[in-house]
Amino acid sequence: MDSSADFLTWSLCLVLFLALWQPQGAQGTQTVPGLGINWGSQVSHPLNPYIMVNLLKDNGFTKVKLFEADSWTVSAFSGTNIEVMVGIPNVLLAHLADNSKHAENWVKNNLTKHLDGGGVNIRYVAVGNEAFLESYNGSYIKTTFPAMVNVQKALEKAGLGDKVKVVTPLNADVYRSPSNLPSHGDFRDDIYDEMKKILQFLSEKNSPFVVNIYPFLNLHQSIDFPEGFAFFNTGTKTIQDNNLQYTNVFDANFDTLVWALKKAGHSDLKIMVGEVGWPTDGAQYANPSDAEKFYKGLLKQMANKKGTPLRPGVIDIYLFSVSDEDLKSIAPGNFERHWGIFRYDGKPKFAIDFSGQGVDKMPLGAKGVQYQDRQWCVVNPDLKNQSTLGRALDYACGGADCTSLGFFSSCADLSVVGNASFAFNQYFQVRDQSVEACDFWGLGTIVKEDPSNGTCFFPIEIVSSGRRLHKLTGFLIGCLLMFVTFM
Ligand SMILES: *[C@@H]1O[C@H](CO)[C@@H](O)[C@H](O)[C@H]1NC(C)=O
Ligand SMILES: *[C@@H]1O[C@H](CO)[C@@H](O)[C@H](O)[C@H]1NC(C)=O
Ligand SMILES: *[C@@H]1O[C@H](CO)[C@@H](O)[C@H](O)[C@H]1NC(C)=O
Ligand SMILES: *[C@@H]1O[C@H](CO)[C@@H](O)[C@H](O)[C@H]1NC(C)=O
Ligand SMILES: *[C@@H]1O[C@H](CO)[C@@H](O)[C@H](O)[C@H]1NC(C)=O
Numbered sequence: 001m002d003s004s005a006d007f008l009t010w011s012l013c014l015v016l017f018l019a020l021w022q023p024q025g026a027q028g029t030q031t032v033p034g035l036g037i038n039w040g041s042q043v044s045h046p047l048n049p050y051i052m053v054n055l056l057k058d059n060g061f062t063k064v065k066l067f068e069a070d071s072w073t074v075s076a077f078s079g080t081n082i083e084v085m086v087g088i089p090n091v092l093l094a095h096l097a098d099n100s101k102h103a104e105n106w107v108k109n110n111l112t113k114h115l116d117g118g119g120v121n122i123r124y125v126a127v128g129n130e131a132f133l134e135s136y137n138g139s140y141i142k143t144t145f146p147a148m149v150n151v152q153k154a155l156e157k158a159g160l161g162d163k164v165k166v167v168t169p170l171n172a173d174v175y176r177s178p179s180n181l182p183s184h185g186d187f188r189d190d191i192y193d194e195m196k197k198i199l200q201f202l203s204e205k206n207s208p209f210v211v212n213i214y215p216f217l218n219l220h221q222s223i224d225f226p227e228g229f230a231f232f233n234t235g236t237k238t239i240q241d242n243n244l245q246y247t248n249v250f251d252a253n254f255d256t257l258v259w260a261l262k263k264a265g266h267s268d269l270k271i272m273v274g275e276v277g278w279p280t281d282g283a284q285y286a287n288p289s290d291a292e293k294f295y296k297g298l299l300k301q302m303a304n305k306k307g308t309p310l311r312p313g314v315i316d317i318y319l320f321s322v323s324d325e326d327l328k329s330i331a332p333g334n335f336e337r338h339w340g341i342f343r344y345d346g347k348p349k350f351a352i353d354f355s356g357q358g359v360d361k362m363p364l365g366a367k368g369v370q371y372q373d374r375q376w377c378v379v380n381p382d383l384k385n386q387s388t389l390g391r392a393l394d395y396a397c398g399g400a401d402c403t404s405l406g407f408f409s410s411c412a413d414l415s416v417v418g419n420a421s422f423a424f425n426q427y428f429q430v431r432d433q434s435v436e437a438c439d440f441w442g443l444g445t446i447v448k449e450d451p452s453n454g455t456c457f458f459p460i461e462i463v464s465s466g467r468r469l470h471k472l473t474g475f476l477i478g479c480l481l482m483f484v485t486f487m
Contacts, residue, residue: 021182031061032302032356037341038275038321041070042328043327044430045464047346051366055346056082057323057362059354065274065318067129069110077347078119082449083316083349085108085167088151092139096147101473103150109160115160122164126274127151129300130171130212132191135331141190145197152205168198169274172253176262181241182310183275188262188477199266200338205237208316209358211257215249215294219285220333227285233296234472250276250287250298258310277320277341280349282334284408288350295319295341295352302355326401326430334403345369357428370463377438378421380445389420390438398424399428404456421451422458429461447465 019102041053042261053076056064066073066088067087077084088096088106096103114120127148131140152166173190176185187195202209228236232248246252255270268426276298278291298317304443307313324340329438344346348368354358377388402423411422431437438444452458 020240029355031060031062031354032299034302034316035061035299035307035354035356036085036316036318037061037068038065038277038318039323040321040325040328041073042165042325043323043344044326045344045462047323047366048465049073049348051368051465052322053077053080053082055342055364055366057366061392063316063318065124065126067126069206071110071114074110074114074120074122075118081121082149084120084122085126086122087126087129088127088147090131090136093131093140093143093147096127096150097143097145098455100150102152103147103154104157107151107154107160111155111160112165115163124165124167125151125155127166127168128209129169130170132174132194133171134173135217141194142420143202145194148201152201162272165205165207167207167210167272167274169212171215171337172211172257174211175257177256177259180252181239181254182244182255183241185257185259185477187260195265199264199269203269206270208270208272209257209261210272210274211254211275212320213253214276215248215253216278216285217332218249218253222281228299230285232301233292234297234363244362246309247259248297254308254315255310258308270453271301273315273317275320276317277333277339279338280340281338281410282330282336282403282406282408283312284325286338286408287410288336288391290351291341293394296358296470297351300358325477330403334406334409335343337401337403339431342366342461345371370462372429372433372461373448374460375433375448376451376458376460377424377433377444378451379417379424379443383417385444386416388441388443389416392443393420393423394441396420396427402426411453412452418456423450424457425451425458429459432464434460 002036012332018132037056048285049072057080061082064077064085065085068089069086074084096106102110111125115122117387128140128144131144148166155161155164155166166413174195175185175187197466199209215230219225219227226237228234229249232250240387257271261267272296278294279286280288280291302317303314305314307315319341321339321341323342323346324338325342326337328336330336340349341352341363342365346369348362348365351360352363353361354363400423403409405414405422406412414422428438435446438446450458
């Protein structure tokens with residue numbers, strides 16, 4: 001190992017050490033009962049899993065939901081007691097449905113080692129994610145249920161049938177109510193037969209129905225949606241359904257599902273909310289203060305153990321999500337990369353009290369994060385002729401995340417030059433600040449002074465943990481020595 005690699009190993013190790021080390025008594029408070037959080041991984045520069053796990057622990061989380069079963073990520077939960085839901089991406093459904101051997105291999109390669117002596121508390125496998133979403137044009141309708149069955153059989157064969165439950169998180173678009181009254185709720189016609197099989201399966205295995213509910217999307221997608229109804233206890237609109245009154249769309253949506261289940265003959269199936277959240281950029285209403293307001297209402301309702309009119313009591317809910325994801329598809333809208341309660345670097349964006357007591361304070365941020373150099377790429381201030389900036393901006397945005405530019409976004413008020421600078425910097429940072437990535441035909445220049453302007457934040461990228469995977473072995477040995485020395 002050369003000396004620079006050696007230095008890198010030791011500094012990473014120090015980071016890890018700082019991330020894991022906690023003074024006695026510094027443990028975070030408990031979250032409100034039933035609370036979990038999603039951790040998505042579609043990012044160019046992932047945080048070190050150990051730093052992320054510590055962030056979750058510091059904030060009192062005891063449940064996490066992942067979208068994959070990446071080995072390094074899952075093993076970071078070893079010995080933590082955090083309940084883990086791992087995911088199987090939709091692209092694997094056909095493969096797993098096709099042959100029970102494939103499912104056995106999946107379980108063997110991705111689950112067994114973490115459970116048998118691996119010390120990870122895996123409790124759920126999410127087979128597919130929103131597989132019946134209408135925008136998928138039916139691509140996964142025929143394979144989801146058979147994949148669930150094969151994964152279940154594989155779990156039983158591996159002796160994990162009692163410990164790990166098979167679920168399939170579905171978007172709330174699998175049911176609807178033509179009148180918007182919850183009591184008129186029913187499952188979509190095109191998936192009704194598959195839904196019946198899935199419901200029967202969940203019922204037999206005593207597994208929950210996992211649904212993703214997004215009040216933000218109700219507000220975003222329909223111009224005449226009453227704003228207050230997307231939040232909690234704002235008292236602007238109510239829906240009267242027989243003898244029940246609804247004051248927010250979350251409850252109404254949830255109870256629409258309760259009715260749909262009842263009509264399908266499964267009224268006592270447990271329901272878990274797999275995703276609910278509010279984005280902070282990229283669209284109208286997508287901002288930190290609306291997100292803060294939404295979560296405050298939701299967490300307070302959870303703390304009251306109020307449940308919904310048809311399902312009073314504690315409801316298990318996973319927030320979406322822990323941090324921003326700069327590689328997510330923006331087909332749904334620019335907001336799609338900004339669902340994080342924390343930024344890309346694990347810094348909190350707004351006040352949120354996960355205990356549901358409504359205390360006005362920032363959550364605890366990530367510790368031990370390593371940043372790249374303190375520098376940015378902007379439009380050269382000596383530039384006289386701006387006519388080529390548009391082309392350079394398009395080029396930069398073609399290879400980086402520009403979802404903060406444009407209408408209703410945090411960088412909407414920039415000048416033409418500011419716009420291009422933002423795009424240049426995004427491009428430069430995501431390429432690990434390589435000097436060539438700030439050229440732009442001579443239009444770009446590297447500066448040491450923070451160009452952030454008002455709400456428009458110019459980030460400095462973190463050192464990606466993903467790039468270090470190949471150094472893992474040396475790294476672990478180095479770390480082990482360090483732990484032995486210091487703990
Ligand atoms: C899980 O197992 C499958 C099948 O053995 C394998 O192809 C895949 O790479 C594994 N890892 C993840 C993260 O799914
Ligand atoms: C679904 O169909 C639409 C319209 O035909 C198409 O634009 C889209 O790419 C399709 N999506 C998928 C996931 O196949
Ligand atoms: C700016 O540059 C463009 C393209 O090189 C050129 O066509 C235009 O005349 C220049 N404008 C001025 C004011 O120099
Ligand atoms: C900045 O860029 C965005 C996205 O390309 C665009 O919508 C906006 O109009 C631009 N603003 C200015 C002042 O050029
Ligand atoms: C900074 O923001 C102000 C107001 O939002 C705007 O007028 C100005 O043009 C911005 N500067 C740049 C370089 O975009």
